[in-house]
Amino acid sequence: MAGIYYHIPFCRQKCYYCNFYVLASNKYKDVYADALLREMELRKNYIENQRVDTLYFGGGTPSSLPVKDIVKILNKTHKLFDVNPEAEITLEANPEDLTPEYLQELKKYTPVNRFSIGIQSFFDDDLEYLHRNHDGAKARLVLENAKKAGFNNLNMDLIYGIPTLTTEKWNKNLEIFFSYDIPHLSSYALTVEPKTTLEVLINQEKRENTDDGQQAQHFEILLEKTGNKGYVHYEISNFAKPGHYSKHNSIYWMGGHYLGLGPSAHSFNGTSRQWNVHNMKQYIESDAVDKIVLEKEILTPEQRYNEYVMTSLRTNWGCDIEHIRNGLGQKYVDHFLKQVQKPIENEMVVQKGSTFLITHKGKFFSDGIASDLFIVT
Numbered sequence: 363m364a365g366i367y368y369h370i371p372f373c374r375q376k377c378y379y380c381n382f383y384v385l386a387s388n389k390y391k392d393v394y395a396d397a398l399l400r401e402m403e404l405r406k407n408y409i410e411n412q413r414v415d416t417l418y419f420g421g422g423t424p425s426s427l428p429v430k431d432i433v434k435i436l437n438k439t440h441k442l443f444d445v446n447p448e449a450e451i452t453l454e455a456n457p458e459d460l461t462p463e464y465l466q467e468l469k470k471y472t473p474v475n476r477f478s479i480g481i482q483s484f485f486d487d488d489l490e491y492l493h494r495n496h497d498g499a500k501a502r503l504v505l506e507n508a509k510k511a512g513f514n515n516l517n518m519d520l521i522y523g524i525p526t527l528t529t530e531k532w533n534k535n536l537e538i539f540f541s542y543d544i545p546h547l548s549s550y551a552l553t554v555e556p557k558t559t560l561e562v563l564i565n566q567e568k569r570e571n572t573d574d575g576q577q578a579q580h581f582e583i584l585l586e587k588t589g590n591k592g593y594v595h596y597e598i599s600n601f602a603k604p605g606h607y608s609k610h611n612s613i614y615w616m617g618g619h620y621l622g623l624g625p626s627a628h629s630f631n632g633t634s635r636q637w638n639v640h641n642m643k644q645y646i647e648s649d650a651v652d653k654i655v656l657e658k659e660i661l662t663p664e665q666r667y668n669e670y671v672m673t674s675l676r677t678n679w680g681c682d683i684e685h686i687r688n689g690l691g692q693k694y695v696d697h698f699l700k701q702v703q704k705p706i707e708n709e710m711v712v713q714k715g716s717t718f719l720i721t722h723k724g725k726f727f728s729d730g731i732a733s734d735l736f737i738v739t
């Protein structure tokens with residue numbers, strides 16, 4: 363199973379918490395699709411002849427691209443790759459772009475069959491704290507528009523642990539989410555990333571800081587409410603009705619192969635990981651792979667072990683020591699079994715056959731638990 367990711371780095375404004383490579387300008391938008399096509403041609407052999415099961419437009423704001431460009435990108439993809447006719451094709455979208463006209467055009471001219479909508483909150487003061495470009499009314503309207511246009515395979519993003527988001531409001535956000543009968547939810551704690559505007563504003567005491575206690579409480583509510591409504595908590599930040607797991611993200615979590623196109627995109631083909639340049643001008647002007655790909659890394663067995671432990675423990679499939687034994691050898695299994703004893707004693711991890719899973723108690727601490735199991739290189 364392999365996937366292709368297209369990074370669409372345009373946003374109307376930069377959200378204060380964002381640390382992705384994005385441009386709050388349309389300067390290169392007209393020539394961007396052609397640059398992606400060029401890169402696709404240059405790097406088409408990276409995932410060799412594998413069948414492509416997922417296509418994912420992420421960002422940035424992919425819904426800021428005109429439909430004709432999305433059509434162009436998809437046509438070229440189908441020409442160059444063996445794309446599964448049943449492929450999951452996701453487009454990330456921001457509420458301000460999903461007008462009825464845009465949705466109808468997408469429906470008519472593209473095979474996009476899944477939307478991921480960055481709602482984050484239905485309350486204006488939270489959206490203002492985050493410096494999002496939409497308000498709560500727009501967030502609701504866009505969900506109605508998407509459903510009217512016949513898009514039911516939707517994901518909504520919601521952020522919890524925003525200092526302005528009281529417990530009552532968090533409960534309300536979840537209630538509104540449930541009322542739209544959307545099959546997938548991605549929900550993340552607000553993280554203050556280094557060098558973001560949010561970090562600067564917090565340091566200047568112009569924005570309140572996040573609070574671990576509040577975030578843990580919101581996370582508990584999230585687990586309880588989604589569980590009661592029949593959503594499976596299949597990855598630490600992802601919840602889905604049965605049959606609606608994100609196939610594309612599952613490729614990342616299960617160690618599958620993917621080609622990432624566009625500035626700052628990264629790719630993985632089992633042996634090498636590659637990162638593209640973080641510079642739009644350079645990207646647009648590049649006419650050779652070694653000008654596009656900034657860094658290439660052949661993963662060591664220790665890195666492969668650490669990555670597998672980190673990603674697998676975040677999922678409800680868990681970390682399977684048979685997978686480690688077959689892919690890396692007994693030495694790595696021995697290390698894992700030695701290190702995992704403490705989290706088991708602390709009831710943070712449980713063993714089921716050859717698989718180790720994070721318990722309910724451990725879920726909020728999954729990244730820390732995984733890093734205690736790493737091999738330090």
Ligand code: SF4
Pocket residue numbers: 372373375376377380381382384421422423456480
């Ligand atoms: S819309 Fe998304 S990608 Fe764009 S600035 Fe906001 S968080 Fe970043």
